[in-house]
Amino acid sequence: MTELLHRSLSELRAGLDKGEFSSRELVSTSLDKIEKNKDLNAYITVCRDEALKEAAAAEIEIKKGAGKTRPLLGIPVSIKDLILTKDIKTTCASKMLANFIPPYDATVTKKLKESGAVIVGKTNMDEFAMGSSNENSFFGPVRNPWNKECIPGGSSGGSAAAVAARLTPLSLGSDTGGSIRQPASLSGIVGVKPTYGRVSRYGVIAFASSLDQIGVFANTVEDAALGIQVLSGHDPKDSTSVTEAVPDFVAASKGSISGLRIGIPKEYFIEGLNSEVENCIRESLKVLEKLGAKLVQISLPHTEVALSTYYIIAPAEASSNLARYDGCRYGYRAENPKDLLDQYCRTRAEGFGDEVKRRIMIGSYVLSSGYFDAYYLKAQKVRALVARDFTNAFAKDCDVIACPVSPSTAFKIGEKSSDPLAMYLSDVFTIPASLAGLPGMSVPCGFDSKGLPIGLHLISKPFDEVTLFKTGRCYESASDFMNACPKGF
Amino acid sequence: MDFEAVIGLEVHAQLTTKSKAFCSSSTQFGKGVNELCDPVTLGLPGALPVINRQLVEFAIMMGLATNCEIKKYNRFARKHYFYPDLPKGYQISQYEEPICKRGHITVRMADSVVRTIGITRIHMEEDAGKNIHDSRSGTSLVDLNRAGVPLLEIVSEPDLRTPSEAASYLKTIRQILRYLEVCDGNMEEGSLRCDANVSVRPIGETKFGTRTELKNINSFKFVEKALEYEIARQISVIKNGGTISQETRLYDSQTGTTASMRSKEESAEYRYFPDPDLPVLQINESWIESVRALMPILPEAARQKLIDTYGLSDYDAGILTSERKFIDYFTKAFEVSSNAKAVSNWLTSELFGFLNKEAMTFEQNKVTADDLGLLVQLIDTEVISGKMAKTVFEEMFATGKSPKKIIEEKGLKQITNPEEIRKIANQVIDENVSQLKAYLDGNERLFGYFVGQAMKASNGNISPKVANDVIKEELNKRKPGK
Numbered sequence: 001m002t003e004l005l006h007r008s009l010s011e012l013r014a015g016l017d018k019g020e021f022s023s024r025e026l027v028s029t030s031l032d033k034i035e036k037n038k039d040l041n042a043y044i045t046v047c048r049d050e051a052l053k054e055a056a057a058a059e060i061e062i063k064k065g066a067g068k069t070r071p072l073l074g075i076p077v078s079i080k081d082l083i084l085t086k087d088i089k090t091t092c093a094s095k096m097l098a099n100f101i102p103p104y105d106a107t108v109t110k111k112l113k114e115s116g117a118v119i120v121g122k123t124n125m126d127e128f129a130m131g132s133s134n135e136n137s138f139f140g141p142v143r144n145p146w147n148k149e150c151i152p153g154g155s156s157g158g159s160a161a162a163v164a165a166r167l168t169p170l171s172l173g174s175d176t177g178g179s180i181r182q183p184a185s186l187s188g189i190v191g192v193k194p195t196y197g198r199v200s201r202y203g204v205i206a207f208a209s210s211l212d213q214i215g216v217f218a219n220t221v222e223d224a225a226l227g228i229q230v231l232s233g234h235d236p237k238d239s240t241s242v243t244e245a246v247p248d249f250v251a252a253s254k255g256s257i258s259g260l261r262i263g264i265p266k267e268y269f270i271e272g273l274n275s276e277v278e279n280c281i282r283e284s285l286k287v288l289e290k291l292g293a294k295l296v297q298i299s300l301p302h303t304e305v306a307l308s309t310y311y312i313i314a315p316a317e318a319s320s321n322l323a324r325y326d327g328c329r330y331g332y333r334a335e336n337p338k339d340l341l342d343q344y345c346r347t348r349a350e351g352f353g354d355e356v357k358r359r360i361m362i363g364s365y366v367l368s369s370g371y372f373d374a375y376y377l378k379a380q381k382v383r384a385l386v387a388r389d390f391t392n393a394f395a396k397d398c399d400v401i402a403c404p405v406s407p408s409t410a411f412k413i414g415e416k417s418s419d420p421l422a423m424y425l426s427d428v429f430t431i432p433a434s435l436a437g438l439p440g441m442s443v444p445c446g447f448d449s450k451g452l453p454i455g456l457h458l459i460s461k462p463f464d465e466v467t468l469f470k471t472g473r474c475y476e477s478a479s480d481f482m483n484a485c486p487k488g489f
Numbered sequence: 490m491d492f493e494a495v496i497g498l499e500v501h502a503q504l505t506t507k508s509k510a511f512c513s514s515s516t517q518f519g520k521g522v523n524e525l526c527d528p529v530t531l532g533l534p535g536a537l538p539v540i541n542r543q544l545v546e547f548a549i550m551m552g553l554a555t556n557c558e559i560k561k562y563n564r565f566a567r568k569h570y571f572y573p574d575l576p577k578g579y580q581i582s583q584y585e586e587p588i589c590k591r592g593h594i595t596v597r598m599a600d601s602v603v604r605t606i607g608i609t610r611i612h613m614e615e616d617a618g619k620n621i622h623d624s625r626s627g628t629s630l631v632d633l634n635r636a637g638v639p640l641l642e643i644v645s646e647p648d649l650r651t652p653s654e655a656a657s658y659l660k661t662i663r664q665i666l667r668y669l670e671v672c673d674g675n676m677e678e679g680s681l682r683c684d685a686n687v688s689v690r691p692i693g694e695t696k697f698g699t700r701t702e703l704k705n706i707n708s709f710k711f712v713e714k715a716l717e718y719e720i721a722r723q724i725s726v727i728k729n730g731g732t733i734s735q736e737t738r739l740y741d742s743q744t745g746t747t748a749s750m751r752s753k754e755e756s757a758e759y760r761y762f763p764d765p766d767l768p769v770l771q772i773n774e775s776w777i778e779s780v781r782a783l784m785p786i787l788p789e790a791a792r793q794k795l796i797d798t799y800g801l802s803d804y805d806a807g808i809l810t811s812e813r814k815f816i817d818y819f820t821k822a823f824e825v826s827s828n829a830k831a832v833s834n835w836l837t838s839e840l841f842g843f844l845n846k847e848a849m850t851f852e853q854n855k856v857t858a859d860d861l862g863l864l865v866q867l868i869d870t871e872v873i874s875g876k877m878a879k880t881v882f883e884e885m886f887a888t889g890k891s892p893k894k895i896i897e898e899k900g901l902k903q904i905t906n907p908e909e910i911r912k913i914a915n916q917v918i919d920e921n922v923s924q925l926k927a928y929l930d931g932n933e934r935l936f937g938y939f940v941g942q943a944m945k946a947s948n949g950n951i952s953p954k955v956a957n958d959v960i961k962e963e964l965n966k967r968k969p970g971k
Contacts, residue, residue, distance in 0.1 A: 084535045097534065104528055106535055203528075203535040209765035238537050239767055317765055320567050323578025324532040328631065340629075344571050367569075367760035376762060 004029055005166040006485065009075065009223045012169065016074050017067040023074030027055040027118050030076035034121060034167050037489075040143045042161040044081045045089050046121040051076065054118045061116065071226055073116025078162045078171045081122040082129055083214070084203040085109050088119070092205045093127045093137040096325045096332045096351035106203025107235045108172065108214050115230040120168060123158030127353045128322065129179055129207040131155050132426035135417050136355045143413070144187060145486040146452055150410035153183030153426075156217070160187040163217040165489040170227050171217040175440075176207050177310050178405070178430025180215045184442035185405035185455025188484055190224045190472065191217050195462045196437030197242035199228075200235030206321040208314040209240070211434050219483055221443065221472040225249040228465060244463050253469030258292030260471065263398030267303035268429055274408040280446035280454045281404050284475065288402065291474050298397045300389040305382055306432040311424060312366050312379035313435075318356075319363025325351060358420065387436035394461045400471050401459040404429050405442045409452035433459045443472045444481040453484070492689045492727075494720045495697055496649035497609075498712075500662050502641045502672040503616060503680040504547050510615040510639035511538030511581060511767075518678075525634040532576030537766050540565075544639040545770065547671040548588045548613050549780045551641055554665050554787055555608045557592030559777050563770040565613075569760045573631045574618035582642075584761045587612035588772075595789050596661045597807075599653045606658050607646030614640050641672070647686065647697065652716035656709050659683055664788050668813040676708050683707075685716055688733070689723045698723070699733040703747055705740045715740040719747050791816045799829035808837050814851060818858045825862025832865055835882070843886050855889030856882075864892045871952050877901050904951040907959050910943070913951065914960045917942045918967070929968060939964065 004026055007015070015021055031048050058074035067073045079085060082092045084102040086109070091097045105113070112119065126136040134142040134157025142157040144150040145165040152161040156173030160183035163171045173180040175193035184191020193215040201212055216227035232246040264285065269278060289295055327333030327347035334350055337343035352360070366375035393401065406426055416422045433440045439462070442455035456475065460468040476482040509516055512529035528536040552559050566584035592608035618636035622629045643662060649655045663681055666672040674681045683706050688698035701723070706715050718740075723733050738747040751757075786794070788810045795806035809819050815836070822832045840861070844854060864882060867873050873881060873896060884895045896902055904910060917939055918925055928935040939960050943951060 090534070092534070100534070102533070102535070104533070201535075202537050205534040206766075237539060239539050240765075316762060320569060320579055320760070320762065323569055323571070324534070324576060326571060326573075326578060328573045329531060329576060330533070340573070364760060367762050368758055369760075372762070 002029060002033060002166070005033060005169065006483070007169070008220055009071070009169055009218070009226050012075050013067060013071060016062055017065075023055040023058040023062065023118065024052060026074065027051050027076045027120060030120050030168050033165075034162075037165055037167065039148065040145060040161050040165060041140050042123055042142055042158040042165070042167065043078070043121040044091055044093060044124050044139050044158070047088055047119060050088065051118050051120045058116055058118060066116065070114070070116035072112065072170070072230060075117055075170070076120040076168045077112060077117040078121050078123050078159060078168045079109065079112070079119055080125050080156050080159050080171070080173045082125060082174060082205040082207075083109055083172055084205070085119060085122065088122065090122065090205070091138070092129075093125045093139055094352065094356070095138045097205075098138060098332065100331055102203075104203060107200035107237060108231050109203065111231055111233075112172070117170075117230075123156070123162055123171060125158055126155035126179075126355070128205070128318070128356050129155040129174055129176055129212075130318070130355045130359055132178070132182060132423050133411070133413075133416065134158065134183070135413060136353055138353060141413050144410050144452075145489055146188060147410065147450070149412055150452065151186070151413055153186035153406070153410065155179040155183075157183050159217050160184055160189060160191065163187070163189050163219060164486060166219075166485060169219065170223060172214060172227075172231075173217055174204060174207075174212055174214050175430075175434065176211045176213075177314060177434045178427040180217065181405050181430050181440050181442040181455070181457060182426060184217055185457070186410040186453065188444045188447075188453025188455075188481070188486070189217055189219055190221055190444070190476075191215065191442045191455075192224045192228055192465070192468070193434075193440050194228050194232065194465055195439045197240055198244070198246075198439070198463065198465070199231045200233075200238040200241045202235055202237040206317075208317040209321060210317060211310075211314060221253070221441075221469055221476055222250060224441070225253050225465075225469045242463075247466055249465060249469055252466045253473055255470060256292060257288070257471055257474045260293045260400065260467070261296050261398040262288055262293045262471070263296050263298035263393050263401040265298050265300045265303065265393070265401060265403055267300050268403035272407050272425070272428075273404060274448070276448040277404055277406070277408060277454050280448070281402075281456060284445040284456045284479065285402060287478050288471070288475060291478055293471075296397050298393045298401070300386075300393060300432065302382065302386045302389050303432055306386050306435055307424065307428050309379045309382045309386065310427075310431045310435060311362070312375050313383060315359040315363035316366050316376050316379075317363070319360045319367065322352075322356070322360055327351070355420070383435045386432050390433070390436045390438060390459070399460070400467050402471075403457045403459070405455040405457040406430075409448045409450070409454060429457060438462060439465045439468055441468050441472055443475055444484055445475070445479065446481060490728075491692045492724045493650055493692050494652075494716070495647045495688050495690065495700075496652075496655050496716060497647040497686045498645045498649070498655060498659060499684040499686070500643040500645075500659065501682040502551075502643065502662075502666050502674075504544060504639040504641060504671050505673060506541055506543040506547065506639050508541055508543075509637035510541050510544050510613070511637060514637065516638050520634055522632045523634060526636075530576065530633055530637045532578070538581060538764070540767060540770060541639060544613055545588070545772070546780050547639075547669070548611060548641055549772065549777055550669050550671060550784055551643070551666065552589030552592065552611055553777070553781055553784060554669055555589070555592040555594050555611065555643070557589035557608055557611060559772060560586060560588050560590065561772050562586070563588050563772065565764040565767045565770075566761045567764045570757055572617070572620075573629060574620045574633070574636065576618070576633060576636055580615055580617065581764055581767070582614035583612035594661055594665065596654070596658050598657045604648075604654070606648045609644045609646050611641055611643045614642060616640050652713040652720070655685060655716055656713045659709060659712055661788075664811065668785055668787055670813070679707065683712060685712065687716055687719050687723070689720055689727065699735050701733065701735065701747075702737045703740050704737060704750065707742075711740060711742050714742075714745055715747060718745055722747065785813060786816070795829070795833075799823075799833075801829060801833050805833050805837055808841075809833060812851075818861075821858035822862035822865070825859055826865035826869065828865050828869055831869070832862060835861055835865060839882055840886070855887075856885045857889075860885060860891050867892055867896070871903060871905050871954065872896070873901055873903050874949065874953060876949060877903065902950065904947060905955050907955055910947075910951050910955050910959045911963065913943050913946050914939070914956065914963045917946055918960075918963055925964075925967065928964060936960070936964065
């Protein structure tokens, strides 16, 4: 039965609707495989009983023909553990929320349920989505299915590992500075971060509000497009979500890329970029060229300062967003506090991990009066410059940008955990598009000599996810890496 | 050396919007503890704020009423501090870009001097919840019903010079808020709160002295008392060679004194920054105009109208405009009767007098504005006499019945038909032979006697004016040679 989990969403849809297999068969296959691969540590919570109940309910709906209008009806899906699921524990991989059971669903959870998806579990992640390796989890690191000694990338490491190991065909993640694209690249699957505002953030535990965006992991671009389709749309509960019309992503992304101008930013091919990764990216660009695309050299001159800009803005917003975890209303509370101040100090000292505390401190510092102008305000100005680089490139030179996702392939667990700065560099190629609010995607484009996957990074104009999908789809069908699966899964 | 005080007030007005500032939770007062708590109010993970349109419109309205510029481009800021009544660990407020700026209002001071007081800014923000401390058990309980309720902070220029002026200013702000029906203005219940900034300087000095900020002033009386104490304290410190330190001081209404709460050095680090969850709020001209169209007449304009158009006294105009409900009532009654002075008199002397005597509120009053107008009209058209009207009004006040119905029931209708009155007049003249003789002999003062007798004979039901004319005619007829 595990063969089922290698099928695409449209194949699963057809199989379920024809009665070739049942939703309960599919869901229990997923649940059993999750159980069998516990060593990956991809899940914080597995909801077997709820999932099987939902699957049984889905079967009745499928018999009525509801599969036509509810694309994910009866299909197992996993969700990053910072997306609120009513009555299902949502921990954000933190001791602070280790026992938090939300009383409401995030909008994306609601949308998934409306589309018929069966939630099988909540995936592991870096605590509060702060990290690039999934080692910053209160529940331990996630292992990369391609090499269990390696990290799967972060912060959505659990979701990436779950899809790479074919535990569920679709998984939700969040991307603040690269937290979908980087683990997708390191885990050899497709990962999409849509345009900021495309998907509601309501009910998603905030890290950096102006950057956080929900997206998906899947094994093919088409599956990812369908996932984004389900999640997209304006939400009156999120003032930053947009009213922009949502196209039929799956249908619109079919077709050729002949004549498409692909921008290659010179600032992304720099010292520090692993040569195997660079070669692999250059090879994939040739494939795109063969498909009829025109490669154009472009310049994004503010790329260099994007990382430091991000590490001011994101911690600033995080320090504010995480102020609510004070032990008063929910979550962890220190035992026997002497007084209020002691309750605050110890709750937060004991409840948050090191990386979270590090960023709260950076954020508090840059927002302090006297430092605000020099750091936060300046960072916002630089952010505008970074965004303008992209606007200019898209206005003059290209329709889509192609570049590396990560400077290296997956590294060993523990290798960089004592060096936060080296870790921060993992996101150097994903952060600029995050600052600009642009949609981005990682598509598998090869392996290094150790057999670890490499991803091709595609970035498009705001709300032009269609071009992203179209390019990705053409590429994957012309390449040998679509549906590449780690051994044993 | 003589000193003068320089005072500016920061007024917090809790708005009467139906839902909270950034979520759909109700703002209803008096609900059970923590009943008005949705994910946003509770600051649950993942909850996001959405601006309440009514809050923005109330802010625009208050800005227009205080002659402020309305900012077209608005940002909200987060103000951070940790306290159990602040669920998110920050308050959503406006910092560098308040919605209203640079306004002014006219304030009538207690000594009848009229002054213009500058408004520095008005901004929107959300209220915190309430902590209830139990000193015996050493625990604190938190009620978040109030958390997220919208507030306007109205900051004056340091234009006030005496505690009495500060109180008059505060009363005027309250009056405007109540006219606009955006805040109930209840200081005791905390829906109107006030902090005062005060400094002193030698008379003639143009630079400001070091100021202190007074908090915990929760009545009009305390505004004056707290400022009086603080001004005297500052003057005495300076006279004794000391200096004032910039600090926040708490007013203690029990002792009537102020005490230091925190100094400037200890002042909180709020880490303000623009709230990334709330996009820029754009306010265009047409939105402002649509809000302006909804605004009632304001107290100062209403007062001028009463004096200039209706010829009312300054005093009566002041009473009638002190509350919007009075001027609304007056206007309605005037529309029925077209006699402003009479309506004003009936309202301010009779109705207010009765309410006062019965210790009733204006809301408990059973006499409708239409009925009061009708009563005045009935007097003016001589359906009833002024004397009858008092009886009718008494009944109206007690029962809420319309004056027409009361007149009918009591048979109070005034007789105005001259022929009917003529019969009574002749009857009275005929019955009083000796008085008639004296009158005809030249004692003209007896005319009044006949009128009185006629009134008596008709039980006061005849029109005195018609009776006057008719009796004069009839008496003249009896003069010799006629």
